[in-house]
Amino acid sequence: MRARRFLPGGWLSAYAFLYIVFLYLPVIFLPIFSINTAPTPKFPLAGYTLKWYEDLPNTPALLDAAWNSLVVGVSASVLATVLGILAARSITRYRYPGRRTINGLIMAPLVLPEVIVAISMLLVMLQLGLSLSLFTVVLGHVLVCIPYSMTVLTSGFEGFDRSLEEASADLGESAFGTFRRVTLPMVAPAIISSLLVCFTISLDEFIIAFFLTGTEATLPIYIWGQLRFASKLPGVLALGTLLLVASFLLMTIAEILRRRAARRTQNEGGLYA
Amino acid sequence: MPEQLQRSMIEIKNVTRSYGAFKALDDASLTIREGEFFSLLGPSGCGKTTLLRMIAGFDNPTSGSIAVGGQPMEGIPANRRPTNMVFQSYAIFPHLNVEQNVAYGLKRLKLQGGEEKRRVEEALAQVSLTGLGKRLATELSGGQRQRVALARALVMRPKVLLLDEPLSALDKKLREQMQVELRRLQQAVGITFVLVTHDQYEALAMSDRIAVMFGGRIAQVASPKEIYQRPVNRQVADFLGGMNFVKAEIVEENGATLVVDTLGFGRVKTDKPKAFVRNGGGATLGIRPERLRVLWDNATAKFEVAGKVVERHYFGEITHLIVEIPGLEKPLSVTETNDFGADDIPVGTSVRLAYDPEALVAMAD
Numbered sequence: 001m002r003a004r005r006f007l008p009g010g011w012l013s014a015y016a017f018l019y020i021v022f023l024y025l026p027v028i029f030l031p032i033f034s035i036n037t038a039p040t041p042k043f044p045l046a047g048y049t050l051k052w053y054e055d056l057p058n059t060p061a062l063l064d065a066a067w068n069s070l071v072v073g074v075s076a077s078v079l080a081t082v083l084g085i086l087a088a089r090s091i092t093r094y095r096y097p098g099r100r101t102i103n104g105l106i107m108a109p110l111v112l113p114e115v116i117v118a119i120s121m122l123l124v125m126l127q128l129g130l131s132l133s134l135f136t137v138v139l140g141h142v143l144v145c146i147p148y149s150m151t152v153l154t155s156g157f158e159g160f161d162r163s164l165e166e167a168s169a170d171l172g173e174s175a176f177g178t179f180r181r182v183t184l185p186m187v188a189p190a191i192i193s194s195l196l197v198c199f200t201i202s203l204d205e206f207i208i209a210f211f212l213t214g215t216e217a218t219l220p221i222y223i224w225g226q227l228r229f230a231s232k233l234p235g236v237l238a239l240g241t242l243l244l245v246a247s248f249l250l251m252t253i254a255e256i257l258r259r260r261a262a263r264r265t266q267n268e269g270g271l272y273a
Numbered sequence: 274m275p276e277q278l279q280r281s282m283i284e285i286k287n288v289t290r291s292y293g294a295f296k297a298l299d300d301a302s303l304t305i306r307e308g309e310f311f312s313l314l315g316p317s318g319c320g321k322t323t324l325l326r327m328i329a330g331f332d333n334p335t336s337g338s339i340a341v342g343g344q345p346m347e348g349i350p351a352n353r354r355p356t357n358m359v360f361q362s363y364a365i366f367p368h369l370n371v372e373q374n375v376a377y378g379l380k381r382l383k384l385q386g387g388e389e390k391r392r393v394e395e396a397l398a399q400v401s402l403t404g405l406g407k408r409l410a411t412e413l414s415g416g417q418r419q420r421v422a423l424a425r426a427l428v429m430r431p432k433v434l435l436l437d438e439p440l441s442a443l444d445k446k447l448r449e450q451m452q453v454e455l456r457r458l459q460q461a462v463g464i465t466f467v468l469v470t471h472d473q474y475e476a477l478a479m480s481d482r483i484a485v486m487f488g489g490r491i492a493q494v495a496s497p498k499e500i501y502q503r504p505v506n507r508q509v510a511d512f513l514g515g516m517n518f519v520k521a522e523i524v525e526e527n528g529a530t531l532v533v534d535t536l537g538f539g540r541v542k543t544d545k546p547k548a549f550v551r552n553g554g555g556a557t558l559g560i561r562p563e564r565l566r567v568l569w570d571n572a573t574a575k576f577e578v579a580g581k582v583v584e585r586h587y588f589g590e591i592t593h594l595i596v597e598i599p600g601l602e603k604p605l606s607v608t609e610t611n612d613f614g615a616d617d618i619p620v621g622t623s624v625r626l627a628y629d630p631e632a633l634v635a636m637a638d
Contacts, residue, residue, distance in 0.1 A: 166331055167364035169351040171378030171429060181377075185368045 030244060034237035041233065052238040062239065065222035069203055072134055072218055076141035077149075077198030083142070084149030084194055085187075091150075092157040103150075110147040117143065118211035125212065132214035140208040145198040152197055152254070156190020156261035190261035196254035200247045219243065282307040282433060282465045283328060288337030290323050290489075297323040299489040300337070305433075305467060310459050312468045312476040315486035316512070321469045324486075325435050328467065330354045342432045357426035358435040361442070363418045365410040371397070371421050372406035378429045396428035399458060416447050423455075427462065434459075436468045440475060452478050473513050477501060485509050502561075505546055506636050510559050517565075517605045519558040521635070526551060531635050533558060536600035537578050538628070543635045550637050557636045562593070562608040564632035567615060567624050574627030580605065582622045592616045596624060 029041070037047035056062060091103050109117060118140065125136050164186070168178040184191075206220035213221065223239060226232040283305035290298040298320040305311045313321035326332040327339060330351030339346045341355055357378075366374050375393045384392070397403050400420035405413075413421065419439060426434055439455075440448045456479045459466045470476050476483050477497040484494045485504075493505045504510035507518060521533035524540065531545040533556055541558065568574060583604055584595035592615045597604040607626060609615030618624065 161362055161364060163360045163362050163364040164366060166351070167358070167360055167366075167425075168377070169331075170329060170356075170358045171425065172352050172381050173378070174352060177381070182366060 027244065030237055031241040034234065034241045036234070039231060039234050041237070052234040053242075055235055056238060056242075059235070061217075062222060062235075065217045065219050068134055068216050069219040072137050072141060072209070073199045073202040075138045076145055076202040077195045079138065079142045080145035080149045080198045081153075081191060081194045084146055084153045085191065087146070088150055088153035088157050092154055092160065093162075106150055107147045109144050114144070114207045118208045121208065122211045132212055134213065134216050134218075136212040136214075137209050137218065140212045141198075141202040141205060144205060144208060145201050148197050148201055149194040152194040152258050153187070153190050155258060156187050156193070160186065187261060189257040193254040193257035193261065196250045196257070200250045200254070204243065204247060279306040279308065281305065282309070282342060283467070284338075284340040285324070285328075286338045286340075288324070288327065288334045288339060290320070290327065290332065291335045296489050298327075298334075301486075301489075301491050302337075303484055303491060303494060305465060306482075307465055308463050309481045310456065310466045310468070310479055312470055312480040312483045313486060314470055314473060314476040314483050314512075316471055318488075319486040320489040321471075321486050322437060325358075325437055325467060325469045328433070329356050329358050329435050355432040356435055357429045357431040357433075358437065359419075359422045359426050359439045361437045361439065363422040363439075363442075365413075365418050365421055365425075367410045369410070370406065371402065371408050371410070371413070374410065374421055375406075375424045375428050377425060392428050396424040399427060399462070400424045401454075415443055416451065419443065419451065423458075427458075427464070431464065433465045433467060436466060438469055438471070440470075441472070448475075455479060477513070485512065487512075502632075503544075503546060503634055504559070504636065505549075507557060507559070510634075510636065515562045515606055515608070516559045517562060518603070519560070519601060521556045521558045523551065523554055523556050531556070533635065537598045537605075538576075538633065541630055541633055543630070543633055546635060549635065552637050559634045559636055560605075560628060560632050562606045564628060565596075565605060565607040566627045567594070567607065567609055567613075567618070568627050569613065572627075574625075576630055577625045577627050578605075579623065579625045582618055582620050582624055585616075585618065585620055587616050592618075594618065594624075596626060 032045070033041040034052055035048055035050065036045045037049045038045070087102075087106055091099060121136075121140050121143070122132075125132065125139070130136055160183075164182055165178050168182045169175070173181060204220060205218075206224065209218045210221055210224070217225065219239070223236050226236045281304045283303070285301060285303040285305075288298055288301045289296060301320070301324060313324060315321050323332060327334055328341065328346075330346065330349065333347075344355075346354060366377065369377070372393055375396055376389055379389045379392060382389075393406070394403070397406060400423050402417065402420050402424060405417065408417075410418065410421070419442075422439070436455075440451050443451060452475060455466075468476070468479065477500075480497055482494060482496055483500050485492045485500060487508055492509050493500060495503070500509065501513050504513060504516075507516075510516040510518075519535050519537055521535045521541070523531065524534050525532040526545065529545055530542055531549070532540065532542045534540050535558055538558065543558070566574075568577060578598050580596040580598040582594050583597045584593075586593040586595075590611060592609050592611055594607040594609060594615065595604045596607055605626070
């Protein structure tokens, strides 16, 4: 006999439905209004058009911003992932005093108010005599990306059967060869996943970029600037839709890879097979 | 037997491994011979795995020395030792298929002209995995993973193959089958095997010699038969299966023999064990349950004790009888095969038990 579990009552389902609607309805408006012929976001829709999308590549300022975002995103995600690998490896592999505290401190930027982090970073950068540029934005983004990178990488590294590395050494491989032939391929999905997550975070991040950039705008800053002009709104909606789709795709791929990495390392070993 | 003439393969001299105040291994000395199937047997925490890992190079002695093939191993890392290991978890590389797993260590040797492929196939054939080379580790059963781990180590043609509880994850039937296969394989390749196990039957069935370990110390090193029949102390006797212990008084002690008085078995003259060190006037006599035999009807034996059956336990092919003997503080446990009706002896029956004085082993208290 097996007890079946029904969703209790209709109320809970209704609540869950409303909850999802509340979360995603505003986001759905973005793509809907981005294909509206009328420049004002109002129902009923005037007609269907792709012209707002077609205009995007003809806006030099937008292309500059997109390029800046790409540069910042790639740099920040690579840096954050490299630092994340080192930290995650140390947290998952070794036991030492203060391990939990250090882990907590690395994860802290997740819950710190972003505007405070941004202001403090601005102060520090200026004190250090750094002039504001995309470089300072990269530094800021590395800080906010590391917690995400850590989360993804720890789940990939956790349960990594240490005997795999020992087996490699036992078969004659050097420490570096072992890292290259065993450790790296095993955690590669987690590393790629971390790169994608960090890139997405950096691509969408506004406040820190806003405080730390000089004259060069990233995409969110460009969008912020465009909002002042009502006539530019449809273009912003189109651009926003593209960013939304890109983020969604990147995060999905990242999650698939993260799970694959976790499966690889965790379900190994004859004892649990 | 030319055993004494065999060259030594592993020399372990006064090896101690301490973790702070705790000694995982305490002044262990041992010689393992070339071509021998050697087992390190003991309960968990006895230091057997620590010793194996030190031979492999994953751990280092706090003091003492280890030599393999006449070469001191101090300062030589695991990847440059002439040993290969089969891990308890098998440690099959999950991102590689069977063939790539087996070829892993060969890649560095850069073998010419298809030699690598040939050796991989030979190793797979040795462990009966021919044709499974393209399978992924995730598509293998526990027994097959075990064979891959074995092939991956054997293909390196090590001087010594180290096995860390390789059968503990398998079910009983497969385990027994692998015991026979491993033994056969060892005899075929002629490589020195060092097996770590906590399973006494496994050690008895597979080994040429066994070292029994307790609390970081080696208690006895001998052949399976000697370990089983002539354990040096109660701890070893107990670990290797059932044993009846009888209190004894030492009457006479000289070079090779020991004469003791017991309440149940009377005055007994036995061989004095090599490691026997007298501790006061007392000693313990041991006898295995299967060395006691129920005497039927009017049958007599030169040596017998009389008692009463107080418990009977049925195990299919055998029956355990618990027999109370007047004068003995603990009843004797007797194992009888169920071919003469031992499984039908009612509790409360008076029985006489025959024994061979040769089966009595003296142990220091």
